[in-house]
Amino acid sequence: MKTKFRLKPRAEQKVVRFFLYFLTSVAILVLVFILVVILKNGLPQLSLEFLTKNPAHMGKEGGIFSTIVATIYLTFIALLVATPLGVGTAIYLTEYTFEGKVTRIIRFGAECLAGIPSIIFGLFGFILFVTKLKFGWSILSGGLTLAFMVLPTIIRTSEEAIKSVPAAYRLVSYSLGSTRWQTVTRVVLPSAAPGIVTGVILSIGRSIGETAAVIFTAGSALRLPSSIFSSARTMSVHFYILAREGISMSKAYGTAAVLVIAILLINIVTYYLMSKYISRTSPE
Amino acid sequence: MKDIAIQVINFSHFYGQQPSLKNINLDIYRGEILGIIGPARSGKSTFLTCLNRLNDLIPGSRVSGKILIDGLDIYQPEVDVAALRRRLGMVFATPVPLPMSIYDNVAFGPRLQGQTDRQKLDRLVEDCLDKAGLWAEVKDRLKTSALKLSGGQQQRLCLARVLALKPEYILLDEPTSGLDPISTMKIEATLRLLKKDYTIILVTNNTKQAARVADRTAFFLMGELIEVDETEIIFTRPSDKRTENYIEGKFG
Numbered sequence: 001m002k003t004k005f006r007l008k009p010r011a012e013q014k015v016v017r018f019f020l021y022f023l024t025s026v027a028i029l030v031l032v033f034i035l036v037v038i039l040k041n042g043l044p045q046l047s048l049e050f051l052t053k054n055p056a057h058m059g060k061e062g063g064i065f066s067t068i069v070a071t072i073y074l075t076f077i078a079l080l081v082a083t084p085l086g087v088g089t090a091i092y093l094t095e096y097t098f099e100g101k102v103t104r105i106i107r108f109g110a111e112c113l114a115g116i117p118s119i120i121f122g123l124f125g126f127i128l129f130v131t132k133l134k135f136g137w138s139i140l141s142g143g144l145t146l147a148f149m150v151l152p153t154i155i156r157t158s159e160e161a162i163k164s165v166p167a168a169y170r171l172v173s174y175s176l177g178s179t180r181w182q183t184v185t186r187v188v189l190p191s192a193a194p195g196i197v198t199g200v201i202l203s204i205g206r207s208i209g210e211t212a213a214v215i216f217t218a219g220s221a222l223r224l225p226s227s228i229f230s231s232a233r234t235m236s237v238h239f240y241i242l243a244r245e246g247i248s249m250s251k252a253y254g255t256a257a258v259l260v261i262a263i264l265l266i267n268i269v270t271y272y273l274m275s276k277y278i279s280r281t282s283p284e
Numbered sequence: 285m286k287d288i289a290i291q292v293i294n295f296s297h298f299y300g301q302q303p304s305l306k307n308i309n310l311d312i313y314r315g316e317i318l319g320i321i322g323p324a325r326s327g328k329s330t331f332l333t334c335l336n337r338l339n340d341l342i343p344g345s346r347v348s349g350k351i352l353i354d355g356l357d358i359y360q361p362e363v364d365v366a367a368l369r370r371r372l373g374m375v376f377a378t379p380v381p382l383p384m385s386i387y388d389n390v391a392f393g394p395r396l397q398g399q400t401d402r403q404k405l406d407r408l409v410e411d412c413l414d415k416a417g418l419w420a421e422v423k424d425r426l427k428t429s430a431l432k433l434s435g436g437q438q439q440r441l442c443l444a445r446v447l448a449l450k451p452e453y454i455l456l457d458e459p460t461s462g463l464d465p466i467s468t469m470k471i472e473a474t475l476r477l478l479k480k481d482y483t484i485i486l487v488t489n490n491t492k493q494a495a496r497v498a499d500r501t502a503f504f505l506m507g508e509l510i511e512v513d514e515t516e517i518i519f520t521r522p523s524d525k526r527t528e529n530y531i532e533g534k535f536g
Contacts, residue, residue, distance in 0.1 A: 098343050168380040172442075175338055176393040177370035177449060186396070191383055 042257025060248045066224040070232035075207040077143025086154025094162045114152035121149045122216035137231040142218025150203035161195025205266045211236040289314040295349035304330045306507045317484040319498025327507040328487040332455045336372040373446030377458040379438035381430035389430045393449040416444035417474045436467025456486045503527045
């Protein structure tokens with residue numbers, strides 16, 4: 001015997017609302033939980049000294065200055081390479097070709113690239129940059145690897161930003177006697193800039209947090225890097241090694257706190273830029 | 285003797301396989317205002333974009349026949365399209381100020397050509413805004429965003445921006461279709477003033493507007509040029525029944 005259990009629409013409404021509310025809370029709670037654990041354990045470690053002193057005794061003592069520097073160098077190189085490549089690709093796809101088979105293949109390729117696990121990028125970087133091109137474990141190898149890892153994000157966000165520039169702007173620009181390149185540089189890119197910048201900032205966040213791809217390519221030397229050919233340890237790699245090898249959990253939490261705060265700050269900036277962008281593109 | 289500026293000879297235009305202009309033959313005289321009237325989708329706007337080759341930007345756009353502008357066959361491959369578009373400035377149906385200041389909008393064209401002399405630009409911007417009848421309203425806020433202007437002001441800004449190209453021809457594609465009657469009057473007054481220096485081709489979906497400002501009027505229907513004549517003749521004793529019907533509002 002089957003009994004059909006049905007709720008009245010109003011009751012159903014309430015149940016669904018509660019259920020969705022619950023799901024949403026879980027998502028938020030996870031974030032809160034991570035923040036609380038990291039900050040509770042990490043904040044007491046933070047001090048000016050922690051930020052400005054180099055690690056000593058494998059990281060058991062001292063601060064994390066050299067890893068902060070390494071993180072900034074790596075991220076800087078990654079973005080220096082990935083931004084022109086990504087924005088250039090996006091400009092080509094949107095402004096220089098008509099939509100067709102080729103653009104679809106390129107776009108599909110970029111999307112596949114985005115789905116590849118970062119450790120595979122690490123392996124690729126190790127084979128190509130570290131051994132084949134003989135850059136060794138270095139900031140250069142790590143930065144280039146990260147560049148390829150964030151490239152799809154930059155292509156994607158730049159493409160979206162460029163596509164959202166009204167077609168009428170292009171038409172007007174051409175009607176005033178501009179060449180394609182003049183239209184791109186004087187009309188399209190300025191209008192798309194906030195969106196492109198947002199993509200770049202998101203990529204900075206990903207580069208800073210990346211561990212697997214970096215440990216294979218930049219190595220884990222604790223010294224303050226002296227050139228782009230020095231091996232170096234980023235904050236996330238430092239955290240991994242401190243925790244994994246059981247060197248110092250308190251220092252690991254301190255490092256994690258700095259990482260999390262940095263990424264939070266970057267996300268806040270991104271949100272701020274996005275809201276400005278939206279208010280600029282919508283009328284009034 | 286009338287001085288022929290633009291000669292359109294057996295000209296057709298296609299989107300893909302679909303013809304949008306069929307075998308147009310039309311002479312446009314220097315210094316006149318030619319009004320182009322006709323119902324929606326009759327090819328009026330397409331005709332304008334064929335004159336400055338803006339239709340090049342549309343995938344699947346194809347032409348046959350010839351358009352001679354001062355004797356230059358504009359569909360020859362060696363024609364400098366950017367230079368052509370500067371000679372035939374265009375104002376669109378919807379005013380589209382670029383997202384920059386009023387000043388930068390007007391200076392956009394000259395800057396494309398490398399004009400950077402501040403004083404020359406200042407003078408040109410003032411001169412063009414003045415001719416477009418906008419100077420008095422905006423002279424104290426040239427640096428503010430052009431997007432903040434009203435619709436009518438934006439359209440006059442677009443006209444000023446075109447004048448800054450120092451064009452010989454001005455193409456207007458239903459320039460007052462989205463504007464209130466007062467803004468429309470201002471634009472029409474401006475056009476009458478501009479007539480002495482420019483040849484103007486005015487596409488309009490408002491037949492009365494053609495009657496008010498055009499010297500000659502052409503009637504387009506379904507991609508064909510039905511007839512063209514002195515505006516007065518077109519509006520009082522057109523030779524084609526379809527023209528008469530359209531003007532009297534029987535269709536369209």
